[in-house]
Amino acid sequence: MNSDVSRLFDEYAVRYSRGERPDARAYLERAGAGAGELAGLIDAFLTRAPAPEPDENTVALMQAWAAGEPPLLALRVRRGLRREAVVDALLAALGLAPEKRAKVARYYHELESGLLDPAAVSRSVFEALGETLRARAADLQSWRARPPEPAAAAFLRAPEPVAAPPAALAPAQPEEEWDEVDELFRGAGPT
């Protein structure tokens, strides 16, 4: 076994056991040609290591997801924040001009409602959201709105934000130019 793989595995395993939630993908990237070997070691470890206690955010997000509600919305409501406050925080954290507010609001609405694929959203957006919602960026990025079970779909109340967006959040006009806001919310590659 490559000594770099052994060292990276040791670092990952100790951090995981401490409850730090290291990201395996970052370690595989650091391993270069040893990524396959490291992936096997990490998997063998994770299969055997006791799962750490869940934190409050993960429980709250799971609760929302299991109930068919958008997890990001549930977390914002739990924090007692209005959507406008989150949009303001995003503008400030991402260094966006005030005239971009409507566009950011529209994208945030879509993200929160499960209408926008989180995989396309830049990591910096999730980091800004993590600051505002007091959650790990990686946690926020990992949730998807849960599709309703077919049999139960007719009986499920559509979560409020999935309804048609308010006029102020109207869909983008076709002639709108691609800008840094589009890049942030739609330009990222797959996770």
Next chain:
Amino acid sequence: MHDARDAEDSRLLDANDHTTLLATYYPVILERCKVLVRGPDWIDVAHATVDRLLSELSRGKRYRVPYRVVVHKVIEWKVKEHFTGAPAELELAEWDAAGDNPIEDFERRYYLEGLFATLAARDGEVMRMRYLDLLEPAQIAEALGIEPNAVHQALWRGHRALEETLGE
């Protein structure tokens, strides 16, 4: 070889606290799917796993094996389905009742202690101190009265042993 985690899982199952139980395993489901799928679909496989586990819990399923074993089995089935495109899983209840999961097998397969018990005594002790007690190599060396280099060698052999379990 049931540990405190298993006891807490049983308590959560008895209390029907499914969301806390699944929240406990959510991080490990994500991480295993990242390393097993190693592509952009890992998140979909992870969510399919959680969905399946939640569906079983909602139907009031109970298992003979510790819940962690069920979680890891479902991850492996969902990853296999992802790569083969064909349903890979047995009904959990069917699998659980099949009796092909002897205690000694899943203890070695799903518990660090089970793996450590298969190593040379000193290597197992070093691995235990590193990954369960979370001691630094220098602290392990001091506690065991051995050279730091001997700790690193023991860890390397332990990593090799872990690697050799792959595909079992």
